[in-house]
Amino acid sequence: MKSTAHDFKENAHKALHDTELREALSVVGKNFILKRRLAADALPEFETLRDEAVEIKKRTLNELDLHLERFERKVIEHGGQVHWCIDAAAARETVLSICRSVNAKTVTKGKSMLGEEIGINGFLEANNIRPIETDLGEYIIQLADEPPSHIIAPAVHKTKSQIADLFEKHHKLPRSMDGEALVAEARAMLRQAYFDADVGITGANFLVAETGSSVIVTNEGNGDLTQTLPQIHIVLASIEKMVPTFEDMATILRVLARSATGQQMSVYTTVSTGARRAEDPDGPEQYHVVMIDQGRSAMLGTELQDLLRCIRCGACMNHCPIYHAVGGHAYGYVYPGPIGAALDPALLGVAEALHLPNASTFCGRCEEVCPMRIPLPKIMRHWRERAFEDGIQPVVQRSAIRLWAFFARNPLLYRLNTRAAMWALHALGAARGRFKSLPFASGWTAGRDLPAPQGGTFHAQWAAKKGRTK
Amino acid sequence: MSARDRILGNVRSALGRAEPDDKTRAAYDARFDAHTRNTVPARASVPHAALIERFIAEAHLVGATTARLDRLDDVPAAVASYLRDKNLPARIRVAPALQSMSWGEQPVEVGYGKAEPSDTATLTRALAGVAETGTLLLTSGPQTPTTLNFLPDANLVVLTETDIVGAYEDGWDRVRALGATPRAVNFVTGPSRTADIAQELILGAHGPIDLHILVLKN
Numbered sequence: 001m002k003s004t005a006h007d008f009k010e011n012a013h014k015a016l017h018d019t020e021l022r023e024a025l026s027v028v029g030k031n032f033i034l035k036r037r038l039a040a041d042a043l044p045e046f047e048t049l050r051d052e053a054v055e056i057k058k059r060t061l062n063e064l065d066l067h068l069e070r071f072e073r074k075v076i077e078h079g080g081q082v083h084w085c086i087d088a089a090a091a092r093e094t095v096l097s098i099c100r101s102v103n104a105k106t107v108t109k110g111k112s113m114l115g116e117e118i119g120i121n122g123f124l125e126a127n128n129i130r131p132i133e134t135d136l137g138e139y140i141i142q143l144a145d146e147p148p149s150h151i152i153a154p155a156v157h158k159t160k161s162q163i164a165d166l167f168e169k170h171h172k173l174p175r176s177m178d179g180e181a182l183v184a185e186a187r188a189m190l191r192q193a194y195f196d197a198d199v200g201i202t203g204a205n206f207l208v209a210e211t212g213s214s215v216i217v218t219n220e221g222n223g224d225l226t227q228t229l230p231q232i233h234i235v236l237a238s239i240e241k242m243v244p245t246f247e248d249m250a251t252i253l254r255v256l257a258r259s260a261t262g263q264q265m266s267v268y269t270t271v272s273t274g275a276r277r278a279e280d281p282d283g284p285e286q287y288h289v290v291m292i293d294q295g296r297s298a299m300l301g302t303e304l305q306d307l308l309r310c311i312r313c314g315a316c317m318n319h320c321p322i323y324h325a326v327g328g329h330a331y332g333y334v335y336p337g338p339i340g341a342a343l344d345p346a347l348l349g350v351a352e353a354l355h356l357p358n359a360s361t362f363c364g365r366c367e368e369v370c371p372m373r374i375p376l377p378k379i380m381r382h383w384r385e386r387a388f389e390d391g392i393q394p395v396v397q398r399s400a401i402r403l404w405a406f407f408a409r410n411p412l413l414y415r416l417n418t419r420a421a422m423w424a425l426h427a428l429g430a431a432r433g434r435f436k437s438l439p440f441a442s443g444w445t446a447g448r449d450l451p452a453p454q455g456g457t458f459h460a461q462w463a464a465k466k467g468r469t470k
Numbered sequence: 471m472s473a474r475d476r477i478l479g480n481v482r483s484a485l486g487r488a489e490p491d492d493k494t495r496a497a498y499d500a501r502f503d504a505h506t507r508n509t510v511p512a513r514a515s516v517p518h519a520a521l522i523e524r525f526i527a528e529a530h531l532v533g534a535t536t537a538r539l540d541r542l543d544d545v546p547a548a549v550a551s552y553l554r555d556k557n558l559p560a561r562i563r564v565a566p567a568l569q570s571m572s573w574g575e576q577p578v579e580v581g582y583g584k585a586e587p588s589d590t591a592t593l594t595r596a597l598a599g600v601a602e603t604g605t606l607l608l609t610s611g612p613q614t615p616t617t618l619n620f621l622p623d624a625n626l627v628v629l630t631e632t633d634i635v636g637a638y639e640d641g642w643d644r645v646r647a648l649g650a651t652p653r654a655v656n657f658v659t660g661p662s663r664t665a666d667i668a669q670e671l672i673l674g675a676h677g678p679i680d681l682h683i684l685v686l687k688n
Contacts, residue, residue, distance in 0.1 A: 027669045045511045052508045065481045066490060066498045072474075078651070084474040136675055137666035153666065160668040179670045187676055195587060210502050211651045221662040221677020224620045228654070239477065244502075250638040251508040261665070265603040267532070268677065269657035276653060281584040282617045283610055283653050293477045300484035 001116050001147055003348050004332035008355035011330040024159045025327050028150075032318035035262025036369065043264075049254050054373045056248045057309040061300065067209040067242045068291070074212025078274025080287035088118035091236070091292045095120055095201070098234055098288055099129050104198035107230075110216060110223035111135040112203030113151055113312060114236045114292060116334045117347070120201070131201075132193045134222035136186055143170050149328030149336065152260050152314040157327050190222070200226040200284070204237035205311065206252070207289070210245045213273040214289060217256065217266045224270055233272070233284035238292050240308040252311060255371035260313035295347050303382055307343050309372040316366035316376060322359050331356060338366035342379040350383055351392050357383035418457050426455040505646075507639050514602045514636030521601040525634045526685065528604025532660030533673055534681040541688045542571055542628070548684055549593060549626060550576045556680065558591050558624055565594040567613035568628065584615035585622060592618040596629040598644045599683075600637065603659055606683065607641045610654035619656055625678035627658075630686045 004011060015021055040046045060067060072082045083098075085091040099107060107124060109115065109131050121131045121142075133142040137154035141147065143166045148154030155163070160177060167185055168175040176182055194200075202223050206215040214235045216223045227233040243249045257263040276283035299305055317323040317337025328336035333344045333353065341360055345353040357380035366376045387393050388401065407414040429435050429452025437445045444450055471479070482489065490498070513524065526536050537548050545568070553560055561579035563586065564571075573580050585592055594614050598607040606627055610616040619625060635641055638657070645655055662677030673679055 024668065031669050043511060045509055048509050049511075056508070062485060063487075063498070064485070065478050065487060066495070068478060068481070069495075070499065078653075084472070084477055086473045086476055090473060134676065135666070136664045140666065153669075155666050156669070158668070160670075163667055179667050179672050182667055183664060183672045183675060187674070190676065191587070213651070219662070220664050220675035221620050222675065224616075224656070225676055228616050228620065239481070245505070246642045247505060247507045247639055250642070253638065254511070263532075263659075264528075265532075265605055265657070265659040267659050267661070267663060269659075271655040271657075273651045273653055273655075277611075279612045280610060280653060281612055281615045291477075293480065297477060297480035297484055300481060301486065302484075 001119050001334050003344075003352055005344055005348060005353040005356055006332070008330060008332060008359060011332055012326040012359070015326040015330045020159050020162060021157055021327050024157050025324060028156060028318060029324045032262070032315075036259060036315060036318070037262075039258035039262040039264060043254070043258065046255070046258065049251055050371050050373060053252045053255050053371060054309065056243065056251060057372060060242055060244055060248075061240065061305060061308055064239065064242060064300070067244060068239060070209045071207055071212050071242065072291075074209070075274065075287070075289055076212075078212055078287075079277075080212070080274040080289060082289045082291050085290055085292045085294075087294050088292070091118045091290050091294070092120060092123045094290050095234060095236075096123065096127055096129075098232060098286075099124070099199050102198050102232060104129055104232075106130045106132060106193065106197045107199045107201055108132050108134050108193055108197040108226045109138070110200070110202035110218065110226045111138050111154070112201065112236050113148075113334060114203055114238055114294075115201065116147060117294065118236070118292065120236070132190070132197070134190050134193070134226050135218070136183065136220060136222070139186055139190065140166060143167075147329070147334070150314060150317060151312050151335065151339075157329065194225045194229045197226075197230045199232045199234060200228075200230040201234045201236060202227050204235050204241050204289075205256070206243050206249050207237055207241045208243055208246060208249060208271070211273050213271045215249065215269065215271050217253070217269050219261075219263075219267045221268055224268055227270075227272065228283055231284060232286040232288065233275075235272070235287075235289045236292065237289060238294060239296050256311055256313055259315040259369065259371040299346055304346050304379065306374050307339075307346065307379065309374055310339055310343070311372060312339075313371060315369045315371065319365040319369050321361060321363060321365075326359075331359070338376045338380070339374075342374070342376050342383070345383045345386075350386050350390060353383075354387050354392060357381075357387075415457070415459055419460070422453045422455060422457050425453045429453070430455075505643070510637045510639060511602055514640070516636070518634070521636055522631055522634050522685070525599050525601040525604055528601065529660070529683055530604070532604055533663070534604065534660050534683055536683045536685055538685045539687070541686060542568075545571055545593075545628060545684055545686075546573045546576045546578070550578050552626065552682055553578065553591060553624075556624060561590070562626070563589040563592045563618060563622070565592075565614045565618055567595045568593060585617035585620075587621070589622050591624040591626065592622040593626045593628070594618045596627050596633065596683075597648075598641045599629045599634040600641045600657070601634055602637055605638070605641075605657050605659040607644065608656040608658060609645065609648070609652040611652055616654045616656065619658060620677045622678055623674070624680040624682065625661075626682045626684060628684045628686060630688070634685075
């Protein structure tokens, strides 16, 4: 996927003035947060399971080479193939050559964020193979020719009315505003596609080293039809999807759906192991795992290794005040929200994704709800520091930080100056109690008034109260 | 250098690990025999009678329906009345695992094997039911084709009470007991659903709209 992350400021500005987007996003902050809370509270072991899930992934990453080797061996034992791909370009070529081996005309697709990352749809189209997204959300945005705006709810930015318009235009059926009717319409439209497709492509939530299995977790059943009916099943997976055993996967499953949608368990958790057996009446004749690095191994052994624990549940964006305000498209790349702000700079380079780690209030809710306890604010701070060190921030910002740093290192000067500034602002604004505008503060005052300081500084109050809070 | 060697090499050098020798590899593989469990929720470790009740209650919570029957011979009548009540066509595609069952005078057209595009209802047999979340374990194979689980509007599943277990781990032990790992193992928790249209939960996205579990005493 082509990034527009460098345009975050413009993207966010547009998003804030998009009334339909505001309507669509209004449910995100309520629904997801409440449902996760209820699901977590209903399982007494939830926090223990989170701790264990973190440990499982940490252990797994520390022996990733052994797990990858065993996984490959087991896939081959079960009649499948593993294709190692260093980057997106290699992965695209691999998928294309598998599709060409059976002269594929159409390919059905289950939801895959890695598929977005490597831009597989556009590439197949350019090579005269038609990819058909089958997850309802992905299907909607494919009709709209847009990228997903959320990692588990790709069309969350669309209102029902916008979806009704899209379906009317593409399905050539009378417009309906009934949710059930719209779902039934998509179900009927996609039915034949499953049977006609030569190849089915899915992602993977897990790769299990024990048996060489790939696992998808879905609610709609489209992923299963996608991978069961065509003669070839291609799995797109990045190397960090590995878990050692089924016991380990069970632990992570117990926190995955609860964190994502607030379900106890998603409807379909499907464990695929190899190709159709000789005696099987259905299932794909070929099973290919496209094992993609795409920047992952470079994160190992660095402060970014924690990011490789991510299980793509979306809890961080569901709880993010910035995401609630601007939605996913503003981030301009595959992964929006806090995980995107931490991960996209690693995938795109910090110069391209400079704004994303700054698109945070550092409220810390993302880390609080992350089932894998990824220190997202810490990683965003890491990128801010990197951007400063690399000298890629705008001059004004750099100078301001330098100026502040100078005072922060000289406490006496700092206090003198803040005292003077507070006194001056108090003297100027006390009568009205607030400022409608102030030099250098238009970013704040354009949207709301700035309350006038009361005159004293925090340090002065602290000294006066000698640390007492009352 | 192959992409495989490059990726494994990158991983090893990032982690500061040497290429493992045969002894390390053997010790690593041996760990997989232990089937060590992490924390299993307490709700999965209750007496069997309570597990059955939990399974049924959880299945209902996720929108599945259930019927409790004494034995396999009661299944055809239960299927016939279900199809009638749901106003579905009186025909069903049945898993070969249930071929020995006699349909007698039941007014239902019965076919066996994998699901066909025109099938509106299917009947299959579960390897196990997991009580902790009302989850069915369905395995692929000549006796229980996978398409039966996904293609129809209504999926009916026979589950024996003795096959109801507490946790996912218990369910997976049943899979291991089969010997070879089947091509597909499906954990199914309720009928298909989506919330992709403005966050409204709607049942029956691409998989079955109805999931009906026939719980057998014997």
